[in-house]
Amino acid sequence: MLETYFSLSMADQAELLDTASSHSGRPAHLLEKDVWVVWTLSCLFSSALADRLTFKGGTSLSKAYNVIDRFSEDIDLTCDIRRLLPDMATEPEGIPPTSSQAAKWTKAVRSRLPQWIEDSVIPVIQTALADSDMVAALDITGKDSDSILVKYPPLRQGTGYVAPHIRLEFGARSTGEPCEVLPVVCDLAPLMPEIMFPEARPRVMKMERTFWEKATAIHVFCRQAKMRGNRFARHWHDLLRLAATERIQTSLADKSWLEQVVRHKTMFFQEKDQSGVPIDYQECLTGHLCLVPDGVACETLREDYNSMIQDGILLAQALEFDVVLEQCTRLQTMINSDNTNSEILP
Secondary structure (H helix, E strand, C coil): CCEEHHHCCHHHHHHHHHHHHHHHCCCHHHHHHHHHHHHHHHHHHCCCCHHHEEEECHHHHHHCCCCCCECCCCEEEEECHHHHCCCCCCCCCCCCCCHHHHHHHHHHHHHHHHHHHHHHHHHHHHHHHHHCCCCCEEEEECCCCCEEEEECCCCCCCCCCCCCEEEEEEECCCCCCCEEECCEECCCCCCCCCEECCEECCEEECHHHHHHHHHHHHHHHHHHCCCCCCCCCHHHHHHHHHHCCHHHHHHCCCCHHHHHHHHHHHHHCCCECCCCCECCHHHHHCCCCCCCCCHHHHHHHHHHHHHHHHCCCECCCCCCHHHHHHHHHHHHHHHHCCCCCCCCCC
16 A cells, blocks of 8 residues: 555655655645645545535646646635525525625625634644644634635745745635536656555636636736735736637637626626726626736736746746737737637747
């Protein structure tokens, strides 16, 4: 029977990480963090919580769909709003009929989600750690106490851009659908076949929905000209990788995917542009989707993108930032002109 990674001594784990790093060219600290990402997913989706959670975002694209060539470190999860608010969210799509109802649902989510995390999620992770004789600290964090940091004892360090913790970011303002169950394995597994690593089978938000989630998030950034924390440039990188896939190319002509996202964000994520005017998500459906920032916003994004490259976040040879903008300009033109037969990438 194969030895498991976490049954090895810390010295043997460190040696394994260094050996795999030298053979693959991947930074050891990212290989280490990836193991913890998969272990955490396995912990959650092998528990009784699995049927109400959906794995989404960039890490789902890299780990479940294998369509982006960057290291994605955080785990974005949606708790089905219908399960969290069974007395309120009775609409099949989990979208309230009016903006006033959306405000009430949002208030209820902010009230109930932190308690659910503390009462239901934390014990699952604590039990899994204890059962495997593993050590990690768990902290509830976030402005609305809607995130968990799984702080593991790092064996290897990078530049500091990637911290030695797994951030679980929970949301509960959607159903998490459409989704599908997909396998997730550690990046170390094919490099060290003599060792058994964690595996998971999470419910994953379909990549078509994620594409438009990212496109509309970029649209908001361009209208606001304001960065929301570090690592925001990942959305542009991810969007291009998604747009290059046959699956997204095929789906672009079906605007029902975008319509779902527009309806959802119009109710739950009302934003204002840099002049204080409410952002109209309908613009994205009427030929005014914006994917390319300018001025100071563009330079801020450039700095963030280059920081990702410096710490090895982009796993393959990264495109230069100006090339990213050029390709996003082509994608923007194609979507807005509804010319879905054009090639996006050269």
